[in-house]
Amino acid sequence: MDVLEFASELFVHMGPNERAWVATMMKYLKARGHEFATADSLHWQFANALSHYQVLVHLVNAEMAKIIDSFCDPSLVPSPQHQQDPQYGPSIYLQSQCRLCFGGSHTIGLGVSTIACIDANFQIKHNHDKDWPKGFEGKAGARDPEIFSPRTVELSQVELDMMEALTEMMEDDGAVPGEDDAVEPGMNVLNSVLNTCGNSFIAVDGDCIKASTQQFDDTGLMALLCCHDIALYIANMHTAGKKQFYAFALIAALFKELPEWWTMGILYDIACQIHQSLLKWNFMPEWHSCIVFGVSVFHAYGHQWMCQLWYHPRKSEIWGLSDGEGCERFWSEL
Known part of the structure; x- marks a missing residue:
């Protein structure tokens, strides 16, 4: 899990290159007496593990976001019967994306x-x-399952x-x-x-x-x-x-x-x-x-x-x- 987290963070700050990562890892391990039976076995296993790990992280973050959203101030979220009431602001979704833009019922005062x-x-x-x-x-071709x-x-x-x-x-x-x-x-x-x-x-x-x-x-x-x-x-x-x-x-x-x-x-x-x-x-x-x-x-x-x-x-x-x-x-x- 630590290695997958490290690789995920690394690929945010550089071009993702799973093959280069695995090639380096295999060469490093081989020099220390650990050799794989086939050249690509680690590559495919690592790629699958990384993909599933990242999906898991997204699911956890989404669940946490739902919990946080449930504690948002409902008075700032417009209901259908209050859409034109100035005390009501944008939806929870927009507030979660940018509080500065959508965190209340404010206006800039210059027409927008x-x-x-x-x-x-x-x-x-x-x-x-x-x-x-x-x-x-x-x-x-054969498509990967959609995520x-x-x-x-x-x-x-x-x-x-x-x-x-x-x-x-x-x-x-x-x-x-x-x-x-x-x-x-x-x-x-x-x-x-x-x-x-x-x-x-x-x-x-x-x-x-x-x-x-x-x-x-x-x-x-x-x-x-x-x-x-x-x-x-x-x-x-x-x-x-x-x-x-x-x-x-x-x-x-x-x-x-x-x-x-x-x-x-x-x-x-x-x-x-x-x-x-x-x-x-x-x-x-x-x-x-x-x-x-x-x-x-x-x-x-x-x-x-x-x-x-x-x-x-x-x-x-x-x-x-x-x-x-x-x-x-x-x-x-x-």
Whole structure:
């Protein structure tokens, strides 16, 4: 148990490499007269033991979290009949993720209750589950049994499928595209400007991800983080490109845990496109007055100047020094 704990902690601070660990251990033991019958026997046994040990640790932590949550102040948790009462705050889940953001019924006082950011990472992929040995090329492989962490922050496939179906229904309803020199009701930027922003980011992303689904069954991750870079929700992506329904699913999951009177500031590299879609298609109208959108600061300079006037986080006091790049720091940590 001590060795498994040491290895788990080591692999948090360096790239996990079970094979290198085992090769070193076997060489060390062999020099002291302890030899294994087969070269890989210790490797597979150690890998299985480490996996089961880590699951056990997660289960224990989850049980402890449940015990702690049962002692949280229930007066700060909104019930359905008290969703609009200012004395009630976010859910126990959000409080457990970040007390600074969700630990009470406070507001910042600048138009939003707290700030979050969204972004995707297309470098975290999963190969199609195929076998490659001679004679089995391209055939479905044998999958390991799925392990579900009781403390997962990943949205279920059901939630993603439901949001994808909703957005497809929205688009199929066929709202007439606005004139280029007009402004959509509720927006402050010309349609032509927003279209230029959208096209520029599609061009950048498109070339590197169009072929993703040919090689991978999971094409990346999209995450929603609070302003202290703590992951609140993660969506596993299975399509090529940043489909809007992933961001909508993350936002929907967040609002399920918030009282109705809270207002969120959300930073995203194509926030102007998300904002336009919500208003153009009258999608999720209950969100319209509860979200202030901004473009994460690293991407803001790639947007048109008129777009920056409304969405650049340095041009509104709402954002303070929040840069919306917490997801980048999160990906780097992973």
